[in-house]
Amino acid sequence: MRKIKLVILGIVSMALLSGCNLAQKEFGEVENTFKGREAVIQTYDEESNIIDQVRGKSISVTSEDKFATKDTEGNITQESSVISLTVGGKSMVHVGSSLIVYEKGLVDIFNEYSKTVDVKNTDRSIPFLNRMINDMKNITTGKSKIVLIRSQSGKPLATFAGENVSYFATEIDKSTGIIIDGKHLFVYRCDYTIYDAELLGN
Template structure:
C-alpha cells in the first residue's frame, strides 16, 4: 500500500532521528519539528530509475543528507522499549533457546499489556536496535528505497535500511 504524502505528514510534528552502526549503537540523535523525508533525486542513475539510496531530511529549515547506516525516525510520543531493555540485559547472557523478543516481553510486560502488535527492528547484521508496540499498526510504501513507513496507534515511524518483524503479541507471550 502506498500512502501518498506519508513523508509530508510530519509537518509540525516533533520527531527524533537516530542512526545506528552495525552493532546497533546510536551514532547520532537529532530531535526537531516539521521533519520532511525524501529520496535525493540528485543521485538517481537516470531520470526514470528513482534508485538513489541517498535521503534528504529536512528538520525545520535545516537539512541532513544520509546514506548507508540504519536509521529510525520516530514521532516523539512513540516509546522505544528496547532502549530501556538494553540497559538491563547483557548480550552475552541471552540464551539461544529463548528469542530476545520473548525475554523483552517478559521483562517489560507492562509496556506490552493491551497491545496487539510488537515491532522488533534490527540493524543490517541482525542485531536488535529498537522495539515498539501498538494496537493499530499499518505499513506504508515510501518513495525512499530500502525504507518502510509505519503508523503505530496514530504515531509515525520511518525505518531505513533495517530488518524488522511485526509480531502478534499473542505469539510472544
C-alpha cells in the same frame, strides 16, 4: 432485515477501506509525514549502536534525486538510496547505515530494556525478544502487535508495541512507513518483523 445488514456491512467495508487508503496516502509522501510533528531521528552502526540522535519538529524526509539513475530522456530508472532530511530548516544527508525516524509518543521498548539488562549477555536458551516482552509486561500488556527492527547485520536496534499497526511502501528506496496507534515511524535500510503479541508470550 437482510437488506439492512447488507447496507451496514457495505458501509463498514467502505469505512475500513477509506481508512486504509487514508493511512496509505498519509505515508505515501514521507516528505510531508512528519511536518508539524515532534520526532526523533537515529542512525545505527552494524552492531545497532546509536551513532547519532537528532530531535526536532517539522522533519522532512526526501530522496536525493541528484543520485538517482536516469535514462536519456531524464526519466528515473533507479531511485536514489541517498536521503535528505531537514529539521526545523537545518539539513542533513544520509546514506548507507540503518536509520529510523519515530514520532514523539512512541516508546522504544528496546531502549528501555537495554538500560537495565546486558543485552549481549542474556540467556541464549530463551529467545531474546520473548524474554524482553515478558520482562516488559507493563509496557506491552494490551498491545496486539510488536515491531522488532534490526540493523542490516540482524542486530536488534528498536522495538515498538501497539494495538493498531499498519505498514506501507514509501517513495524512498529501501524504506518502509509504519503507523503505530496513529504515531508515525519511518524505517530506512533496516530489517524488521511485525508479530502478533500473543506469539511472543509465555
